[in-house]
Amino acid sequence: MYMETIMKKIDSLPPLPQTLIRLQEFKEQGSNDIKELISIIEKDPLTISTLLKVANSAMFGFVSKIETPSRAVNLLGIDFTISIALASNISKAVNTNLQSYGKQSDDFLDIANLQTTFISLWISKVDPKLKEELIIPAFLQESGKFLISDIINTLGVNSSFLQEVNSRFDDITSVEKEFIGITTSEITAAIFRHWNLTPSIINTIRYSDEPLQASTLLQKYAQVLYIAKLICNIIKPFDQKVIDKALKDAQEFGYEEKPLKEAILKLQEKIKSDKE
Numbered sequence: 001m002y003m004e005t006i007m008k009k010i011d012s013l014p015p016l017p018q019t020l021i022r023l024q025e026f027k028e029q030g031s032n033d034i035k036e037l038i039s040i041i042e043k044d045p046l047t048i049s050t051l052l053k054v055a056n057s058a059m060f061g062f063v064s065k066i067e068t069p070s071r072a073v074n075l076l077g078i079d080f081t082i083s084i085a086l087a088s089n090i091s092k093a094v095n096t097n098l099q100s101y102g103k104q105s106d107d108f109l110d111i112a113n114l115q116t117t118f119i120s121l122w123i124s125k126v127d128p129k130l131k132e133e134l135i136i137p138a139f140l141q142e143s144g145k146f147l148i149s150d151i152i153n154t155l156g157v158n159s160s161f162l163q164e165v166n167s168r169f170d171d172i173t174s175v176e177k178e179f180i181g182i183t184t185s186e187i188t189a190a191i192f193r194h195w196n197l198t199p200s201i202i203n204t205i206r207y208s209d210e211p212l213q214a215s216t217l218l219q220k221y222a223q224v225l226y227i228a229k230l231i232c233n234i235i236k237p238f239d240q241k242v243i244d245k246a247l248k249d250a251q252e253f254g255y256e257e258k259p260l261k262e263a264i265l266k267l268q269e270k271i272k273s274d275k276e
Contacts, residue, residue, distance in 0.1 A: 037082075097146070099153060115139070119224060141188055142184055144188035172235065188206075211253070230245060
């Protein structure tokens with residue numbers, strides 16, 4: 001419906017900052033040199049501030065405050081650091097908020113943290129290698145919501161859109177499709193295609209709405225992202241309705257119920273303890 005407007009907005013996004021180009025090259029080279037990684041991100045104040053904010057969030061619960069990029073990178077890891085750098089620059093490039101979802105920009109980082117942590121808890125028991133490969137797409141898959149929020153605001157339908165996502169929080173992608181004809185995952189993939197990111201990241205996110213349509217090679221990646229964004233959705237994460245739906249869908253995908261239930265329970269307990 002609004003595809004032309006959306007694609008124009010994506011095409012008008014500024015080029016990928018030099019720091020992120022270097023980070024992508026670093027990732028593609030398969031380097032594990034943390035000193036090199038720190039030397040790259042130290043040139044980007046936005047990434048540094050976001051990195052420290054994430055590292056000091058309640059989700060991680062480190063004993064002492066993380067005050068230096070070096071310590072943050074060592075604690076969070078290479079892929080998580082690259083994800084944070086990309087996410088912070090996406091937010092800057094789109095230059096909007098999540099008002100249409102009834103959320104603030106910082107809520108994006110909270111949900112990104114939640115989904116990534118959930119996948120780590122779940123998939124580390126199922127396939128540790130898969131877990132490592134999913135850190136970046138898991139952290140970034142909701143990035144397109146910034147652009148959707150901007151479009152919904154421009155159309156002046158914030159109230160009706162927010163009412164719908166609040167009542168249908170277990171199927172937010174359908175609401176997005178009904179209002180503007182495209183979903184968060186499709187927009188995120190288009191943004192990353194515009195920036196020439198790794199095709200596997202683009203396609204894993206692109207098919208996370210309908211994992212069974214992904215190629216055989218990427219299907220399991222898309223399935224895990226789908227389950228993560230369902231359970232850790234931006235409106236009502238860990239609501240029993242989405243948990244029940246996720247357990248049913250995961251079973252259909254061929255995943256055992258026990259590791260998934262254990263990951264859900266562990267993260268629920270962590271969230272509860274953080275609030276106390």
